[in-house]
Amino acid sequence: MRVLPASLGRSFNGLWFGTGAANLGDGMALFVLPLLALAVDASPGGVAAVTTALTLAWPIFGLHAGWIVDRVDRRALLSGVNLVRALVLAGLTAGHLTGTLSLPLLLAAAVLLGVGETLVDTALTSTVPSVVEPAGRGRANARIEATINVTNQLVGPPLAGLLAGLTLAMATGVSAGLYVLAVAGVAAMTLRRPPVGPLPEEGGPRVSGSGGVVAGFLHLWRQPVVRAITLFTAAMNVVWAAATALLVVYAVRPGPRSVSPPPSTACC
16 A cells, blocks of 8 residues: 655645644734733723624635735735734734724724735635645645644634733734744745736736626535535634624623733733
8 A cells, every 4th residue: 555655845844834823823813802902991892893803804805815816926925914914913012012002903903914814824725736746735735724723723712812811912922923934934835836826818808806706706606515615604604703702701801701801011
């Protein structure tokens, strides 16, 4: 029996590392931004609004993200967006430490982080064919999807909670550092073919952004299996997002569970 090699190559390992680092940062940000909202004395509605701003990008911007990813250099996109997200988290860290953070700033940061997540996650999964030969793509996709789920949902939130128990600035700072590490992973990739989707030929008709998104939605809707999976996932995520938005309000004092809020500044 032929045994497949464990490694899928240096380029895939860079992509895999970048996936883990970026999604670990996403999972931490999803947990720590509502805590920052509580730290600036936001109402329960304000805390929920921050979580909503983080997650709303997927249903609103998801199809646009796919259209953009197919038409740009994916390595440049991954590097640029992750650097922007690192700067956003670094700015939140500085604002929290200096006492200049406010709910409007948190909402703006949440929107940027949410849009960045749609672009990065779409680019990460769609780059697999550019770094892995056809025979290994099944294993590669399985590793990427497993890594996204484990880091974003299983490891990220509790790690953020652990660090926030020391100081919120540590949690946001580590999240910023993870996005920088994701850039290092992307830099290790060597693409087998140009990571840009098919563009119209010179002089041919060009598809606008809105036209491409509508065409993509119509194509999805005409596929019964994909349509059913998409609708089921959307319904499931509505429940998940509602629970996530309310968790911090429920758990942290003055919520019903009366958990002590994290320290507001770093330890000396």
